[in-house]
Amino acid sequence: MKLLLTLLAELWRSTRGLLAAALVTLSGLLPQISPALPAPPPAVADGSELTVRFLDVGQADAALLSCDGEHMLIDGGNKGDSRLIYRTLEQLGIRWLTLVVGTHAHEDHIGGLPGALSFAEAGQVLCPVTDYDSEAFRDFARLAELKGGGLIVPSVGDEYALGGATVRILGLNAGEDTNDSSILLKVTHGEISFLFTGDAERAAEQAVLDSGAELAATVLKVGHHGSETSTSYPFLRAVMPQVAVISVGEDNSYDHPHEQPLSRLEDAGCRIFRTDHDGTVVCRSDGRVLTVETGDGSSLTVGEAGEAGEAAAGEEGSGEPSAPEAAPQSASAEEGEPSDAAPPEEELPPQERFLLNTRTKKFHRMDCAGADAISVANRGEFFGNRTDLVALGYEPCGSCKP
Ligand SMILES: [Zn+2]
Ligand SMILES: [Zn+2]
Helix, strand or coil: CCCCCEEEHHHHHHHHHHHHHHHHHHHCCCCCCCCCCCCCCCCCCCCCCEEEEECCCCCCCEEEEEECCEEEEEEECCHHHHHHHHHHHHHHCCCEEEEEECCCCCHHHHCCHHHHHHHCEEEEEECCCCCCCCHHHHHHHHHHHHHHCCEECCCCCCEEEECCEEEEEEECCCCCCCHHHCCEEEEEECCEEEEECCCCCHHHHHHHHHCCCCCCCCEEECHHHHCCCCCCHHHHHHHCCCEEEECCCCCCCCCCCCHHHHHHHHHCCCEEEEHHHHCCEEEEECCCEEEEECCCCCEEEEECCCHHHHHHHHHHHCCCCCCCCCCCCCCCCCCCCCCCCCCCHHHCCCCEEEEEECCCCEEEECCCHHHHHCCHHHEEEEEECHHHHHHCCCEECCCCCC
């Protein structure tokens, strides 16, 4: 079924206060209504385009952002998604990631990032912590060290450029709970913006509200896979997203997404996309208009009336549904756009665990007989493929021949 809906930015702006008021009534909270409208964001250059792919990684999070030839990865799914992340970058020919963000240390967020860092190098790798007691995190930290200069804990207010878009850190490490350590960040592209919250729960939402950060965003990556512990009314009232994306696995054991946040999002007039139903969700922004495409050919356009809106309406009028796919492909069929059908497995160099001698720069099979001789201080491990190790200046051990 082809679904198309066009919302006018002007209409949105004028109804914003009313929606906020409705939320206040519903939540029975402070009668403080009509949040101040944000200052007009800087316009983006003609032709600038931001694409945000919310990858379908099941009960986990992963979003790949591309803007004017620069790329950024926010989370990488579970350990088992390493290959999918690797393949996605390979298909797109992305060998350089300007930024990689592990929103927090849980495996369903950082587990697949070694896959990304096995294929690509990164300018900076951000995480709220540099240490966490899990094998998945140690793999991530090691790859970050080898391919991205090591883990960096950012500060609130830090800004990074991604082509014509700006990435701003709004909050992190808001509580003892690992989920509340999540990096909250906003990506702004002209009038369109995306708020990423990792698994932030109420404590982190309240902390970023208290900080006075400008939270309003066009698209909200819903916190913690749609758990009822996230997406509180006060937070939602500040964000007032038009589109909500929930990254969640079908029939997951947590029963995510929970009903309460879904109904809060509906109350806010949000159009909800979920990766368990929609597959990979692709958002495109030209700085004024946002288009959302899903695997079943559904699309949604949000933004100003005019060319983009009419073009989208014309598309609907043609009555030709897009072919159903595992994940959407760009209608404009750009060069290098990935086919979301999985490529044959043999295209992938195998990823495995190697033992390293960081002093002699030799790498070994994990069961190499000579490995006992490596002192603890020089001993390291690497999960990835051997070509990367060779590229990093490591030589294979002559006896175990890894
Ligand atoms: Zn999670
Ligand atoms: Zn988590």
